[in-house]
Amino acid sequence: MNFSKYLRFAVVGACALASCKGGPPTATKPGKYSSTTGLEYNTEEGMRVADYKGIPEGPGLIFIEGGRTVLGSQEEDVTMTHDNIERTVTIASFYMDEAEVANIHWLEYLHYARKDSSEEFYQSALPDTTVWARELSFNDPYVDYYLRYPGFRYFPVVGVSWLQANDYCTWRTAKVNERLAGEGDEGGSTKKKGGLFGRKKKGDAAEGTADADTGDGKVKISIENGNTLPNYRLPTEAEWEYAAQSLIGTQEAGNENQENKRIYPWDGRQVRNPYGKGMGTFLANFKRGRGDYAGIAGSLNDGAMITEYIYAYPPNDYGLYNMAGNVNEWVQDIYRPLSFDDVEDLNPFRRNGYLDPAEKYDKKGYQSLIDDHVRVYKGGSWRDVAYWLSPGTRRFMAEDSATAAIGFRCAMINAGSNK
Structure with a gap:
């Protein structure tokens, strides 16, 4: 040289x-x-170092700033399960749907499932509308109308199992990234740019970071390109509970102490709005007492005999709607009573196959319902009393089961940033 x-x-x-x-x-x-x-x-x-302007904006998502918090029950453990002991953890920032996945969103999913997938998969994606049927109750109209009638478009989808909710997250990820890959740099152009489902260009990218040819003329986008969204997924139980608490609304600037707690996703011990024009109205859709789902005609309390509009009731301090009531929501975690003792204190999550094995639980002898296929759901619903509205409460159900009181919303990591 x-x-x-x-x-x-x-x-x-x-x-x-x-x-x-x-x-x-x-x-x-x-x-x-x-x-x-x-x-x-x-x-x-x-x-090759691709241009990167930050994580693309995901439709329907709200940014949840992470931090330290105390998870677990804020109320007396009336069920005597002792499965939600308080503990201090830190949750990384993430994104979450501002509202529950609604019937119209699921119908969109079914539309593309029928168009792009096998009939077998389409059939597997159908919600169980018979969850509304009750032998001693005339809920028959909901069986036929709740999912598909236009008036229920923005009511939360129900009759969806944990497994079906996960399939929806996978489909949503692919569909959103397909749209992002097809958009131009300006003006919303739909010209293909060699994205997720585009075609590979000659000499495009150096080896190791190039978009990989899948062999059918399409391209599987490389993570290094940074122009696709991370996966939509179900939130972890810790993420869901943290987002429901929304204690960001109680913090003063510069104060490192968490001096306030919340029983519900709002301030105070009451379930009614104590302020302004909405004073006295209920802050969530829940069962007020035995036989009281909505109140008395002419003076309804929450007015919702079953589920309600996904944007009904005030959002919490993160801008999330119905983090208490309306429908319970599936989370990722497998259920174990000792999760709070076992999981780590940074981004805690209970997955299959680690500690507390299913063999310890006598399901075959009908002494337990716990195995490796039961998942946690949280939040309370139109069919639950106020106790279950507290973010720390937790219940579980088989991952392939569904009810008229459980729905879900999606979450996403905040890739490449702590803020």
Whole structure:
């Protein structure tokens, strides 16, 4: 290497290491050269570093700023299960649907399932509408009308099992990323850009970060490109409970102490609105007492005999609707009574196959309902009393079962950022 070439390389390397202009390199501004080797990116032999402007905006999602909190029951353990002992944990920031997945969203899913998938899969995606049927109650009209009648479009989908909810998350991820891949840089153009379902271009990207050819002329996008969303998924139990608490609304700027707790996703011990024009109205859709689902005609309490509009009732301090009442919601976790003792204190999550094995529970002898196929659901519903509205309460059901009182919402990691 002659001296002038060496000097030029040294200058380039020094500039790269010192980030000559604009400060240190960042994820969105990595610079033209490597800050460790001085080698140039995006050349014929160099590593490809794709343009990245941050995580794309996911439809329907609200940002949930993470932090330290105390999870567990804030009320007397009236069920005597002792499965929600208080403990301090930290939850990383994430995204969550602002409202429950509604009938119209599920009908959209069924539309594309029938169009793009096998008849067998379409049949497996159908909700169990017979969850409304009761032998000693005339709920028969809901069996036929609740899912498909236009008036119920924005009521939460029910009759969906945990397994079906997971399939929906997978489909939603693919469909949203397909849309993002088809959008142009400006003006909402639908011109293909070689995204998730686009076609590979010649000489596009260096080996190791290129979009991989799947063999059918389509492209599986590389994570390194950063132009697709992370997976939609069910929230973990800890994420769900943290988001429901919404204690961000109780914190004062600069105060590191959590001086307030909440029994419900709102302030106070009451279930009625204590302020303003809405004073006295109920803050959630739940069963007030035996036989009282909605109140007296002319002076209804919550007015909802069954489920209600997914944007009814005031949102919590994160902007999330119906984190108490309306329908219970599936979360990712497998159920174990000792989850709060066993799981870690950073992003706690109970998965299959670790500690507290199913063999300890006598399901065959009918002494327990617990195995590796029961999942947690939370939040209370139109059919539950106020006790179950508290975010710390928890129940479980088989992952392939469904009821008229359980729905779900999706969550997503906040990739590449702590804020």
